Amino acid sequence: MVDYPTISEQVDDVESARAEGHRKMDWAREHMPILTAIQDEFGDSKPFDGQRIGMAMHVEAKTAVLVETLAEAGADVVVTGCNPLSTHDDVSAALDEHPNIDSYAKRGVDDEEYYEAIEAVIDLEPTITVDDGMDLVAAIHEDYPELIDSIVGGAEETTTGVHRLRAMDDDGALEYPVFAVNDTPMKRLFDNVHGTGESSLANIAMTTNLSWAGKNVVVAGYGDCGRGVAKKASGQNANVIVTEVEPRRALEAHMEGYDVMPMTEAAEVGDVFLTTTGNRDVITTEHFEKMQDGVLLANAGHFDVEVNLDQLSDLAVAERDARDGVHEYEMADGRRLNVLAEGRLVNLASPIALGHPVEVMDQSFGIQFVCVREMVENGETYDAGVHDVPDELDKEIAEIKLEAEGIEYDDLTPEQADYMGSWEHGT
Template sequence: MSETSYPPVSQHLSDVETAREEGRRKMDWALQHMPILNALREEFADEQPLAGETIAMAMHVEAKTANLVELLAEGGAEVAITGCNPLSTHDDVSAALDTHESITSYAVRGVDDEEYYDAMHACIAHEPTITVDDGMDMVKLVHEEYPDLIDSIVGGAEETTTGVDRLRAMDADGELHYPVFAVNDTPMKQLFDNVHGTGESSLATIAMTTNLSWAGKNVVVGGYGQCGKGVAKKASGQNANVIVCEVDPRKALEAHMEGYEVLPMREAAKKGDVFITTTGNRDVITREHFAEMQDGVLLANAGHFDVEVNLDDLDDLAVDRYEVRDGVEGYEMKDGRVLNVIAEGRLVNLAAPIALGHPVEVMDQSFGVQAVVVRELAANGEEYEAGVHDVPDELDREVADIKLAAEGVEYDDLSDEQREYMDSWEHGT
């Protein structure tokens, strides 16, 4: 591996050995509940499908992610990883990863913007042949500052809604110069990770951070995509009154027909007790909305970047700011109202002090897709043109089959006659 000026995580910690032991303990617990990664780990170790590959990763470095990283290393890859959010790294897990002979982890919790990108530069200095992203910062940096590496990169994978949206915009502008799989958009991610993962982990993190109940509260969900649907569904299931804000008429209609109240944010701002943004876009909640909010509201973001709740606007309006509780900052208005921001407006289910991210079983599925996509790039990357690609359906189904087998669940097959009927246009009434 290449030498870099930015040191790995072990040089940032005062008690490295203790951190490594605790990180390994977290990883081992998670792996017990990850049957997909366990099955793939055995296959990858035997077949070495990633031999000769160097993988640069920018992800949320915690126990579940770490098991994906080790799987890729056990499959023959050299891996360099850093965080994709300054507050989502678990330093102990990062330190445990860094003990593997084929892994270098630069991820450190609480870094500033300069250090965040220094660590990403350090990963790219390993001269990757494959990139794996949460949020697309790695791909962007490669294209902007390391264009000489592009010809040697066979492809990448992107796991988030925000990252895929950015990649599609980049592709539309003709600026994406290697193939990237949109892992976020495949059924095994959309149906489970975005709905159950985001919904459960966001609500659980907010509840544990605040020690408050959902029952009877007016919960405003900004955005009714897959993540917003999950948040709305889980909040309703805990007896909250859900209000949905949308910009797409079809999604607004869908939310309405699911029984939720649908309002513009300017009206929802007057009624909400808790606000959770899930759009991937900026300025979902701004100055005009803060002016209408009740004293004591909670503001949380479940989108990838900290741009959905406009904290610059909130700071301008505030006469004072102070920590009201670990992970909660109160912004006091001139009229005495206090608006409470959780986890600095960052991805709440990973950035709050007690946050653990999505449930283990959910991430096992998403990371299983990541693993088989990386395997596909190593084997057949030259067959894909530059641009954003859907995950091949057979790979998505492979991950589902592994999960069902692990759960002891059987399902039906089509008969030859049924298959022929479905594949033919000649059968009529």
């Protein structure tokens, strides 16, 4: 048993913190019709009764509504953060008040505390895991393999986590089934494109109080997240430059009208650099040496390895906090390079970060819920490994959203369905 305190034992004036956390959750809940409809559907039936759900997520108001929904469905839930700077302590304290929820998430923890909190979640001996980045899954496999037999399955929220899981699966090391929530359309096409695009740019603008108009914005990576950032930056009258390592994505960015070039060239002209690759060392010494005075460096990938801060610190002759959430590195020639949110997820780790828009996360967390439901109901049918979210679950969440928005859409006629399902119809 790990002797690690819940958030309620760590915050000052816990009652005030809980009140503010509930206020934030109430606002989010008002704009989350999918999770609200799900709660209305299961009512008092408690479909997750007897389940123990361990979670490592960004603990803020929208996530809290998902955690609460799982608990209201009857599960015992223990949650911690998946990033040292993304937790809202007041929301974490509000969650910890629920009789079915223990929250160990706290903002600003060091590495040791971060992993101690994950171990505290594992002490629940979860039957289901819900992860954002795969740190919980990795810790279970590496340090607590004896628990794997009692785990029905899991769900993974984000691109980086799915990449890690697939690598683990390829090595034959993943020993229970996990749904790749990130890769399903109702998550990927909205959360990654609109969520990351809007929230990253909004938090950079609020943190710096600077405009996007006329700036050269370098977007590293043109996957779903990079596509969203580029689209939103262009919409705010920025000049977008894309860097890529995958030829088809580079060509796609070019055909969308963006300039495409290697980072070594982009480094010379960029005003703002935003990494979205999920990989390490995207911006390094060779790039820092070419950058203009006053550039902004931000990361929208999961881990803080895309901008090499150790190399940047080695180059600097002086460092200071230029603003809350902005750390300035002064070069020997007087140039100043500014890193936002300590190189961590800028839309969640900056001092005023709120994460993705509420409506977007309602969709993503709706998928998380139905994936947990699928594991509870049919987990024994899934072998160990990474699994796509069943298409009918993805459509179920889309249908709930459309109904909530009052949007009607067409159905195939029987003749159309027959035509689409037949190979015999010719010219």
